[in-house]
Amino acid sequence: MRTLLSLALFKLRTTPAAWVSLAVTLVLGTASVASNALVANPGGPAFGSTDHINHALSVSALTSMVMLAVGVLIIAGEYRHRTIMQTFLAEPRRVRVLAAKAATALGLGAILGAVTFGIAYGEALAIYGARGVHSLPVDVAQLWVGATVATALYGLVGVALGALTRNTVAAIIGAIAWVMVIEAGILGSIVPNVAHWLPAGAAIALTSVGTAAQGALSPTAAALVLAGWALLISGIAARFSLRSEAH
Amino acid sequence: MPTLSFHQLSKQYGSVTVLDRFTATALPGRVTAFLGVNGAGKTTSMRIMLGLSEPTSGSATIDGIRYGDLQHPTRVVGAVLDQGFHPNRSAHNHLRLTARQAGVPANTADSLLERFGLAAAAGRRIGGFSLGMRQRLALASALVGDPSVLILDEPLNGLDPDGIRDMRHFLRSFADAGGTVFLSSHLLTEVAAVADDLVVIHGGALAAAGPVDALVTTDTDLESVFHALIHPSDTQEVWS
Numbered sequence: 001m002r003t004l005l006s007l008a009l010f011k012l013r014t015t016p017a018a019w020v021s022l023a024v025t026l027v028l029g030t031a032s033v034a035s036n037a038l039v040a041n042p043g044g045p046a047f048g049s050t051d052h053i054n055h056a057l058s059v060s061a062l063t064s065m066v067m068l069a070v071g072v073l074i075i076a077g078e079y080r081h082r083t084i085m086q087t088f089l090a091e092p093r094r095v096r097v098l099a100a101k102a103a104t105a106l107g108l109g110a111i112l113g114a115v116t117f118g119i120a121y122g123e124a125l126a127i128y129g130a131r132g133v134h135s136l137p138v139d140v141a142q143l144w145v146g147a148t149v150a151t152a153l154y155g156l157v158g159v160a161l162g163a164l165t166r167n168t169v170a171a172i173i174g175a176i177a178w179v180m181v182i183e184a185g186i187l188g189s190i191v192p193n194v195a196h197w198l199p200a201g202a203a204i205a206l207t208s209v210g211t212a213a214q215g216a217l218s219p220t221a222a223a224l225v226l227a228g229w230a231l232l233i234s235g236i237a238a239r240f241s242l243r244s245e246a247h
Numbered sequence: 248m249p250t251l252s253f254h255q256l257s258k259q260y261g262s263v264t265v266l267d268r269f270t271a272t273a274l275p276g277r278v279t280a281f282l283g284v285n286g287a288g289k290t291t292s293m294r295i296m297l298g299l300s301e302p303t304s305g306s307a308t309i310d311g312i313r314y315g316d317l318q319h320p321t322r323v324v325g326a327v328l329d330q331g332f333h334p335n336r337s338a339h340n341h342l343r344l345t346a347r348q349a350g351v352p353a354n355t356a357d358s359l360l361e362r363f364g365l366a367a368a369a370g371r372r373i374g375g376f377s378l379g380m381r382q383r384l385a386l387a388s389a390l391v392g393d394p395s396v397l398i399l400d401e402p403l404n405g406l407d408p409d410g411i412r413d414m415r416h417f418l419r420s421f422a423d424a425g426g427t428v429f430l431s432s433h434l435l436t437e438v439a440a441v442a443d444d445l446v447v448i449h450g451g452a453l454a455a456a457g458p459v460d461a462l463v464t465t466d467t468d469l470e471s472v473f474h475a476l477i478h479p480s481d482t483q484e485v486w487s
Contacts, residue, residue, distance in 0.1 A: 007347055014340040015333055082331030085299060086388070089326055092298040092315035092346035245300050 004091060004100030005107075012104075017073050020210035025066045025116055029059045033120045037127045048133035050148045050210040056127075057138070059120040060207040063113045064154035065176065071105040071158020072171040079166035094242055098163065102234060104156035113151025117144050142219055146206040149223050156230040157199065164235035198240065202226040248275030248395050248425045249310040249323065251296060256305035258291050258451070264405055265291045267451040268305065273429040273444070275395070278422045280442035280459075281431040282473055288451040289431040290328070293400055298325050309396060321349040324396045325389030327382075334374025340363055341373060342391065349392035351410050359387040378405030386417075397421060400428040403437055415441045439469040 013016040038058040045051035075098075078084040093099050121140060128136060158175070165171040183200040195201045196216050202225040205216035217225060248397070251273040258266040266288045271281035281418065283289045296307040298314035309324060317323050332341055342356030360366045363383040372385065382405050388478040389397060397418075403411055411434075418441050422428050432438050445462055447454040454476045455462060463469050 003347070003350070007344065010344055010347060011333075013345065014337070015335050017335075077333075081333045082329065083333055085328060085330035086348070087347065088299060088319050089297060089330070090345075092317075092320060245294075 001096065001103075004096055005104055007103040008100050011078075012070075012074065012108075015077075017077070017155060021066050021070050022112070022171075025063055025112060026119070028062055029116045029120055030123055032059060032062065033057065033123045034127065037124060045211075047131065048128060048137075050137050051212070053124065053136050053138050054143075054208055054210045054212055055127070056124050057117070057120055058144055058207070059116050060113060060143075060150050060203070063109075063147065063151040064203055065117045065179070067109040067112055067151045067155040068158040068161075068175055069104070069172050070108065071155040071160075072162035072165075072168055072175070073158075074101050074105055074162065074167040075159050076162035076166055076171055080168055095238065097102060098159075098238055098241055101163075102156055102159050105159045106152045109152035109155030110148050112155075113148040114144065115177055116151075117147040143207060143209060146208075146223075150203045150206050150226065153226045153230045154203070155235055160230070160233040160237035163241045164233075197225055199226060199229045203228070249427055250274055251279075251396065251398075251427060251429055252306075252308050252311070252408055253292060253296070253407060254296060254306045254308070256292060256293065256307055257303045258288070258300070259303045265451050266295075266302070266305075269448060269451060269453055270305075271446045271448075271453055271456050273427055273446070275427045276422055276425050277443040278418050278428040278430070278441050279444040279446060280438040281429060281446050281448070282435070282438065283431075283448040283454075284477060287448045289448060290400055291327075292448070293328065293398055293429075293431065297324065297328070299328075318468045320349060321345075321394065322351070322392035323394055324398060325392065326396040326398045327385045327389050328398075328400050332373040332376075332381065332384065332386070333485045335372055337370050338376070339369040341384065342387060345388045351392055355391055357389060363387045379407055379410050382406055382410070386414075395425070396427040397429065399428070401432055402430055403432050403434050411437055435469045435473055439463065445469075447473065449477050455475065 033056050045055065068108070077086060087097055088094060121144070124136065125219070161171040161175055162168070165174070179200045183195055183198050187195040187198065188201070192215070196205065202217060202222040205213060205222035206219055206226060216222065253269050253271045256266050256269040256320060257264070269288065269292060281289050295302050296314060299434070306313070314320055314324065338360065339356055342359055343353045346353050346355045350400070360369045363386065365383060365387065366379065368380065373381070376384065382402065386402065403414060406414060415437065418428050418430070422443070439459065442459050444456070444458050446456045463472050
């Protein structure tokens with residue numbers, strides 16, 4: 001299994017997609033913290049308030065979506081370029097291949113979520129400190145763990161969606177449409193109590209404090225709900241992948 | 248050295264029968280050409296042999312062992328099907344990856360790049376490779392684990408005359424060293440020049456098998472033998 005994990009990482013680092021994703025995350029992450037903290041928002045939360053800082057530190061939305069895309073690429077990219085055949089020739093026990101890819105996405109997601117949040121937190125400390133706010137009135141540990149867990153689980157969801165669709169574009173666009181349009185736009189407005197139990201609702205609960213977290217699940221419950229969704233989708237994907245033919 | 252055996256192999260996709268109790272063998276030290284028209288069942292048979300597809304019934308084994316049960320499959324069998332390459336990965340990294348997958352030293356990649364005339368292109372993106380270079384890279388990938396069996400689906404496609412000659416020489420020397428070569432091709436003249444044995448499949452079932460010398464006599468050629476097997480009533484369609 002260790003070999004399979006190192007192979008999955010080798011595949012990622014020998015193609016540009018992973019490096020581009022990392023660069024995009026770091027650039028957009030740091031830019032979003034600066035703009036959310038510094039750009040005045042009339043009618044918005046007061047500078048230095050819990051809601052203001054929560055907004056500034058909301059990089060996990062970015063890291064989660066990036067990791068979802070990377071998760072999709074980890075497996076659907078192999079179908080797209082037909083390298084999956086070589087992978088299964090080298091390791092015919094497909095369940096091990098899928099498990100290694102899932103573990104890779106989880107691990108990378110945890111690192112990406114934790115590191116990006118760490119950078120964002122450091123940047124926020126500097127920005128708020130320069131303007132006289134030396135102590136951030138938020139539970140940083142909860143947000144940090146939330147960002148780590150949410151990003152890791154979104155990576156796992158990405159692998160599952162990639163295995164199910166075997167199509168990078170369809171999986172990524174479908175996932176973004178689900179999160180942004182169906183969950184956040186439609187279900188969040190019509191049936192908010194149901195939306196809290198869905199993947200994006202759980203991720204928001206896991207990575208937010210202040211007004212954004214009001215009425216949402218507790219962080220622990222949200223982590224369990226998101227993990228449940230990730231495992232459910234992964235189980236369906238594994239069942240589909242193990243039964244279907246590799247082309 | 249391993250023998251490939253297809254035994255009563257059947258494959259059904261819904262109501263479509265792709266393989267119908269197909270039985271054949273490929274022996275060590277021999278180049279076995281696997282012939283058949285498009286859709287005859289060649290690729291499906293090879294895919295089942297390589298564990299990429301499950302048979303409806305029957306078996307396909309390497310010395311009695313299913314591919315999926317081999318401890319280090321790519322060290323026993325090298326395969327060239329229509330597997331692809333990541334277009335943004337370099338040839339060197341592709342072979343290093345294949346070597347790691349096979350559990351052999353990564354520097355195997357360097358010697359294979361040299362051997363297949365790809366050393367100068369080692370750092371280039373595979374996406375910029377010609378079809379012939381891709382075929383050579385695919386063969387190099389198949390040999391990473393130093394296998395004793397080669398399963399090749401249309402390995403001559405895209406090769407220029409020099410490439411075809413090199414491939415013929417390579418297959419001959421591989422078999423002469425005791426290896427088992429099982430290759431499909433539509434290039435009958437080229438096949439006749441290198442194959443020791445023939446397996447002809449038609450409609451998913453075995454149409455003929457045996458040594459080339461026994462099937463192709465001095466007053467005929469492989470093309471006419473093949474067409475006689477596939478179109479016994481001589482009603483073959485000829486493009487006008």
